Amino acid sequence: MIELQDLRKEFQTKTGPVTALDGINLTVPDAAVHGIVGPSGAGKSTLIRCLTLLERPTAGAVKIGGENLAALPEKQLRGQRRRIGMVFQHVNLFDSRTARDNVAYPLRVSGLNRAKSRARAGELLELVGLANRGDAYPAQLSGGQQQRVGIARALASNPSVLLCDEPSSALDWATTRQVLEVIKDINQALGLTILIITHEMAVVRQVCDSVSLLSKGRIIQSGPIAEVVTDYGSQLARDLIPLAVAPVGESRAQLEVSFSSADFSIRQVLRLLADLGSDTAIEAGTLETLAGQRVGRFQLVVGVAARERVKGQLREAGLYVAESEAAK
């Protein structure tokens, strides 16, 4: 379990103090996969650096399995860090060591002998699907393979928590999917608690059970995927179910409709949307399966005269309706 309590971080700069984290409270239960998203500059990197104590928070607690790491002196921190596996954006493998020796490194520094470390490293490489590449140097591996070695190394000290800092931002989408697949498998096979920092909603859609939105050093929305996507109109719901926004003419209004299979029959909603009248067109739509339910978001273009009638009709049916930003 990861618990962050009122976590704060200030940096002293020439122009005065800058608040990077402004009171973060977050609990990630055991064996959950939690995503943290937000625009660049929101404090995502600072948050993960404070979590690993590579950066000392200014105030607040970082609890991993109940122990507050922020209160520990450097010496004890070293032992506790072994309970956290860290997957880096830039992988950070040691170029001078083979894949197997990279994975064995955390075991070697903990005092395990060479033969046992290498044997365990072999098992971990197998877990990430690279059993036959143990003798390759990082430079001989593809980006996706390197990141999988990075994941295996993070798992070597048998951590209870895995932190992933933009693990896929340097990878193409097909490779990203493979890496995320590995992360998901590990979560299920080992029951690890996983925190993923990312700016890609697709990463959240594929692996996360819950998600938090970070903005200007604060968490402004947080919750299980099933909850945030049905918080229609919220930032995370919009980001998780993206719509291509088309420009709209002067005398037309743009409406957005959101619904979930938890409350509605998708078939009935689609029929309703199709029967709204000749003055209404479906411009764009997304139907995603997230957290075991289908969630839809559709964009309608309506003649100004019919706007209120259509809104009323949709609301009467119990659907969430909002006028799009573009139309306002």
Add this chain to the structure above:
Amino acid sequence: MTAASVLAVIDRGSYLNNTDFTSRIWEALGGTLGQVAISCLVGVIVGLPLGLAVWLTAPEGLRPGRIFNRALNLVVDLGRAIPFIVLMLLLISFTRWLLGSTVGWQGGIPALAIGCIPFYARLAENAIRQVPVGKIEAAQMAGASRWQITWSVAVREALPGLVAAATVTFITLIGYSMITGTIGAGGLGDLVYNWGYTRNMPDIFVMVVVIVLALVEAVQLLGDLAVRKLDHSR
């Protein structure tokens, strides 16, 4: 000694017949190589920890210490600022006390070694600074101690750079070792100064330049080869 006199000797073809040269060249070459090899070894053995200490105590280092870092930087820069000829002359009495005399190829070692230490320290610090911070952090996350990070990550990852720096140091030392010949410390410098210059034998000048050039090329080649062998990052 003029360019014309050098050309005159070429005409006479006395290069390999000059017994003053042929009878001394092997000993002189051995002397220079001995001086340089031992000095370089001392420079690396002492300079590397010094460079590491500068890196460790830097503000963003693993063990920041402002005053200590400034003091170390000052020592390194002061050591490099002293002209070699001044260092050599200053060290004459030290060398006499240490070795009994400054005559013989060993006489050049103290000045060369001491001059080499800050030089290599700075090059080593530069090489180690090139190791990405992320790798150091990865080692920290693996639970490594400062000592382990320093040797098993920083030095190891920087090894190609450290070897390249040692190559540069070795070649620079060949140049400086010529100067020690003027205080009687044997080697090729002695041959050039006491035979080529004092006894006006321009052929010795030319031959020594050719030999040193070959030496530099050979060392560079070996150094590059070692770097390529050690560098797995490409």
